[in-house]
Amino acid sequence: MTDSLIERKRQFLVPSVSTYYQQPLIMDHGRGCYLYDVDGVEYLDFFGGILTVSVGHANATVNAAVCDQLSKMSHVSTLYVNEPMVELAERLAKLTPGDLQMSFFTSSGTEANETAIAMARIATGHHEIVALRHSYSGRSALAMSLTGQSNWRMGLAGVPGIVHARNPYYFRSQTHLSEEEFAKECAKDLEETILTATSGRIAAVIVEPIQGVGGFITPPDLYFAEIAEIAHKYGGLLIADEVQTGFGRTGKWFGIEHSGVKPDLMTFAKGMANGIPIGATIATKEVGEKYTGATISTFGGNPVTMRAALATLDVIESENLVGNALVQGNRLRNGLEVLQKKYPIIGDVRGKGLMQAMEFVRGEKEPAADLVNEFFEYTKEERLLIGKGGLYSNAVRIAPPLIVQAEQVEDALERLDRALAKVYERHPEL
DSSP, X not given: OXXXXXXXXXXXXXXXXXXXXXXXXXXXXXXXXXXXXXXOOEEEESSHHHHTOOSOBTOHHHHHHHHHHHHHOSOOOTTSOOHHHXXXXXXXXXXXXXXXXEEEEESSHHHHHHHHHHHHHHHHXXXXXXXXXXXXXXXXXXXXXXXOOGGGSTTTOOOSSEEEEXXXXXXXXXXXXXXXXXXXXXXXXXXXXXXXXXXXXXXXXXXXXXXTTTTOBOOOTHHHHHHHHHHHHTTOEEEEEOTTTTTTTTSSSSGGGGGTOOOSEEEEOGGGTTTSOOEEEEEEHHHXXXXXXXXXXXXXXXXXXXXXXXXXXXXXXXXXXXXXXXXXXHHHHHHHHHHHHHOTTEEEEEEETTEEEEEEEETTTEEOHHHHHHHHHHHHHTTEEOEEEXXXXXXXXXXXXXXXXXXHHHHHHHHHHHHHHHHHHHOTTO
16 A cells, blocks of 8 residues: 555656655554554654644644534635634733734645735835845745755745845854844844945845744844844845744743744744644735725635644743743753764754754765755664755654653653764764
8 A cells, every 4th residue: 555655646646746755655644643544553743733733633622623614614714703713812912022913814835925015015115025044934936045955945946035144053153153142243244235226215124033944043132122123124024934933832821932023023823723723924014005995815724724823822821832842842952952962963952942853964064965964864773753844855853742741751852862873873974
């Protein structure tokens, strides 16, 4: 069955629908922090569907809400009002920092970012956008143009009015400055980018509090206050892309909260509804009220999706999963730093909460994507699921569901240790 299904996948899905491992896994079901393949083999899931399964696979509370809503009404579109959509919008206004109030729902993070850009351009009357190198914003033409990694642009990005400033990627900075000093220099570069590569009047600066696909690159908190001031100085708004960092992942409700910055717009997806497709953009009232005219997202505000998101938020709140992400994230980080001392190919460990990464290198920070690929085969043998990332494909991304417990973190660290030991057995020269 396995070989047959993989062959059918190759025949009927485009090649860009890629998979991990030399022999892809075929998953059948999941429970909590575990996934099971079609042969019943259990895997400890420390990637959560790319940071999407926030409260665990097959969560009973979320499933019950979805089933209840399906028994009532599955879809009406936003041409009619449905209570779950209004309730979720009101709840987001209460949860998010600052004066954010007005929401627009979509079906993905790509659409959420598209909406935020449109809102910023309409509200400011300006067109140009500043994004960061190593960023990722989605898969549409606009989102690929915002993305600061060539390998995620498919050779198609080219929407005008977008420029990219240097990001605070300290590990690869080749500087003698401190991390905070380097971040300030990157903020200065953003201002210089505005002055030299735009008209000098921008619509927005869009940033991820932690660059997800970029390999969990984590700027110092002070960086965001610096760039918020610069964005406003040149007539623009600050968009916090919380598609990966939102809803407890970093040990706070939202990644931007670590810096104390209050953005003008925020975007969400992934962990917001525990795997049910969703996207959301929230803006201040001043910005949101200007978003008028003919536009619609057919599946945005879908009542089933809204109920899933509300139930996910209920679980995060009732089980204090934001606090758990902080506690278990610290446990995970400490364990990864122990592994870093033991295995020099781990050049950097970074992240916040349950969003941690290791960057694999040889010698003087030479990216070692080949070692990551080998490591993945060994983690597969260890029945541990993790993710990849980074411009050079040499970052290992680790992000378990927020419900993860101490014994599971310790178990994962032991599996990582054994997989790393196998890499060193094969490459004694390391």
